[in-house]
Amino acid sequence: MKTKLTISLLTVSLGLTACNSNHANSNSSSDSSANSATDTTSYPPVETQKANTNYKPAFAGQTRIKGAKTSTPFEGKVIAEGLKSPWGITALPDGRLLISEKEGDFRIATADGKLSEPIKGLPQVNSSGQGGLLGLRLDPKFESNRMIYWVFSDNTAAGTLTAVAKGKLSADEKSIEGAKVIYQATPAHKGNLHYGGRIIFDKEGNIILSTGERSDLVTRPLAQDLNAALGKILRITTDGQPAPGNPFIGKANARPEIYSYGHRNPQGLALHPETGDLWETEFGPRGGDELNRIEAGRNYGWPTITYGIEYKGDKVGEGIQQKDGLEQPVYYWDPVLSPSGITFYTGQNIPEWKNNLFICGLSSMHIARIILKDNKVVGEERLLGSEGQRFRDITQGKDGALYAITDIGKLYKIDKK
Numbered sequence: 001m002k003t004k005l006t007i008s009l010l011t012v013s014l015g016l017t018a019c020n021s022n023h024a025n026s027n028s029s030s031d032s033s034a035n036s037a038t039d040t041t042s043y044p045p046v047e048t049q050k051a052n053t054n055y056k057p058a059f060a061g062q063t064r065i066k067g068a069k070t071s072t073p074f075e076g077k078v079i080a081e082g083l084k085s086p087w088g089i090t091a092l093p094d095g096r097l098l099i100s101e102k103e104g105d106f107r108i109a110t111a112d113g114k115l116s117e118p119i120k121g122l123p124q125v126n127s128s129g130q131g132g133l134l135g136l137r138l139d140p141k142f143e144s145n146r147m148i149y150w151v152f153s154d155n156t157a158a159g160t161l162t163a164v165a166k167g168k169l170s171a172d173e174k175s176i177e178g179a180k181v182i183y184q185a186t187p188a189h190k191g192n193l194h195y196g197g198r199i200i201f202d203k204e205g206n207i208i209l210s211t212g213e214r215s216d217l218v219t220r221p222l223a224q225d226l227n228a229a230l231g232k233i234l235r236i237t238t239d240g241q242p243a244p245g246n247p248f249i250g251k252a253n254a255r256p257e258i259y260s261y262g263h264r265n266p267q268g269l270a271l272h273p274e275t276g277d278l279w280e281t282e283f284g285p286r287g288g289d290e291l292n293r294i295e296a297g298r299n300y301g302w303p304t305i306t307y308g309i310e311y312k313g314d315k316v317g318e319g320i321q322q323k324d325g326l327e328q329p330v331y332y333w334d335p336v337l338s339p340s341g342i343t344f345y346t347g348q349n350i351p352e353w354k355n356n357l358f359i360c361g362l363s364s365m366h367i368a369r370i371i372l373k374d375n376k377v378v379g380e381e382r383l384l385g386s387e388g389q390r391f392r393d394i395t396q397g398k399d400g401a402l403y404a405i406t407d408i409g410k411l412y413k414i415d416k417k
Contacts (some may be wrong), residue, residue, distance in 0.1 A: 012194035021405055025039060033114060043067030046382050051334040052287035055321050056309050058298045061376055065331070066381035072350045073417040074406075076384045080113035083409035087197070088135040088150070088393050093143050094165075095398040100150060102132035108173060109411055110401070121167065121176035125152040126160050129192025135199040135341075135393075139166075139238070146171075149207060151197045154181065158189035162197060162229075164240065181241030183257075185211040185229035191218050192281075194265040198341065200237070203276060206243040208232045208259065210266035210280065213302070223262050223302050230322070231302060233266065233280065235259040237302070247297030255292075262300040262326065268342035275354060277375075281342050281359055284308035284317075285316060287334030291359075292327065292374055301326040307334055324403055331370070331377040338362035341393030345399030348415040350408045358383075358402060360391035367391050384412070 045064040059062050085102035092098055104125040105118035111246040125133050131153030139147035146169045154163035167179035183198075194212030202208055213223040213231030223231025224247060234257045237245040242249060242256035249256040268281030288308025292300055305323050306316050322328065333339075340360040341361045345353040356368040367386055371379035384391070389406040399404050401415035 006397070008263050008300050034264075037135075045067060047333070047335070052309055053307070053334060054333075055196050057307075057332075059320050061331075061378070062329070063334065065377050065380050068090065068369070068381045070109050070352060070369070070381060070383075072296035072352060073344075074415060075351060075417050076387070076412050076414040078335055078410050079111070080115055080411035081409060081412060082111075082115060083107060085132070085407060086392060086409060086411075087133060089395045089403060089405050089411075090137055091397050091403075092138070092168040092249045092299035093336075093398070096413070097395070097397065097409070098136065098138070098148070100133045100136045101328045102134075104152075106133075106136070106148075106150075106176070111397075113411065119169070119173065119175060121170075121179055123152065123165055123179055124155070124180060124302045126192070127153070128414070131160060131192050134162075134197030134212075135197060137199050137201060137224055140201055140205050148176065149196075149199060151199050151209065152194070154184060155183075156188045160192065161185050161188040162195045162196075162209075164199065164207065164209060164236070166238065177238075182235055182238070183209070183234075185209075185232075185234070187222075187228060187230070189208040189214045189216070189230075191219070196263075197239040197264050198267055198269040200271065201268045202243075202271065204243070204276075205238070207236050207238060208269055208278065209236065210263070210269055210282075212289045213263070213267070220303050220334065223264065223393055224299070224304065226258060226261060229255060229257065231261065231263045232258050233260040233263065235271075235280075257295055260298050260300060261295050261366050262302050262304070264302040264306075267340045268359060270342045270344050270357065271345045273344050273381050273385050279342070279344075279357060281339035283338060284332070284334075284336060286313070287310050287332075288335060289336045289339050290329035290341075291357075291370065291377070292329050295327075297323065298327050302328075307332045308336075330375065332353065337368060338390075339368075340391065341395075343394050343396055343402070345396060346400065347396060347415075349400050349403075354374050358394050360394050360404060362392065365389055365391070367394065383414070389411075 088100040108116040136150040167176035196210035196212040222228040248254035266282035366385035368388035369381040
């Protein structure tokens with residue numbers, strides 16, 4: 001049954017906060033796109049719960065920034081239900097939506113909520129724990145080649161790993177033809193946590209991929225190891241080779257596919273629509289979820305620095321939050337947001353949202369609207385918090401509306417009333 005949420009001009013939804021077991025930046029081109037119609041001066045920070053730590057931010061506005069409220073009347077409504085643990089969503093050229101389901105299938109959703117049968121022909125996934133069929137993207141030339149790229153947790157003799165595959169959507173849209181694994185983020189590990197799993201294309205047509213450090217204490221240090229593909233942002237070609245121009249090409253004891261390192265479990269990737277900068281979200285432990293602007297070759301600190309603590313309450317490592325040579329997050333959350341998929345808004349229906357970043361919250365059960373100016377966060381709003389949903393991924397449709405999926409299988413459309 002379809003449901004409908006109307007969000008008034010005078011209220012803002014407050015999401016639930018909880019610890020989620022699923023779970024540093026320099027200057028460059030300026031983003032001056034924060035819309036002056038949005039009021040970011042009259043509202044207190046949206047976070048009112050006590051932080052897990054007494055750690056101090058590195059600069060003003062790095063956490064608990066002033067709140068904001070959208071002035072344009074808008075609504076979030078459920079247009080489809082019955083998806084099976086959806087994980088990734090992207091828009092097809094005709095306006096329909098391609099969705100990945102954790103157990104290993106693709107589905108197509110129409111604008112009026114009709115779901116296709118599962119699309120067959122994908123490699124087997126290991127869907128235990130946080131694994132499964134994860135992020136997906138269309139080839140930039142999809143209209144002519146019908147190629148799809150996706151991330152999944154792959155089984156090997158040594159354990160599971162984050163892998164990338166590609167295949168062609170058949171003409172009848174019932175199967176994937178010629179599915180082929182093009183990249184495996186080694187080493188494999190006998191665990192089922194922290195795969196990362198987002199994938200996008202850069203402006204040159206190369207793949208940007210996020211990988212987690214697989215959570216366990218034995219693998220955690222690999223986020224700092226340039227000879228391992230865990231805890232990294234990677235940049236590869238559509239054939240799975242290191243992309244030209246990567247920062248570690250030709251350097252000893254460093255993998256040429258690495259773009260940045262020192263990440264924990266990054267599940268959000270998006271390119272700013274005007275500056276082209278790469279933005280990323282990742283899970284901290286207990287506190288310390290991060291929003292980063294990713295630059296080539298930089299070290300984003302995990303597990304050496306973090307604004308979070310271990311789930312049982314102990315400090316992580318030496319318990320430090322800043323260190324020379326390690327990047328600071330643009331923004332962090334404590335308590336956690338549990339940030340998964342992200343997207344920038346470029347639609348026309350709600351002008352005050354232009355170039356704002358929308359972040360799916362899992363344990364926090366809301367979508368965070370983040371207002372950026374000059375690469376800093378200047379406002380934060382919580383959307384759809386009263387829905388009680390773990391939001392997993394979000395994208396902008398061809399109609400300019402936002403579409404979000406939730407862990408229990410709902411598909412939301414978010415647009416002007």
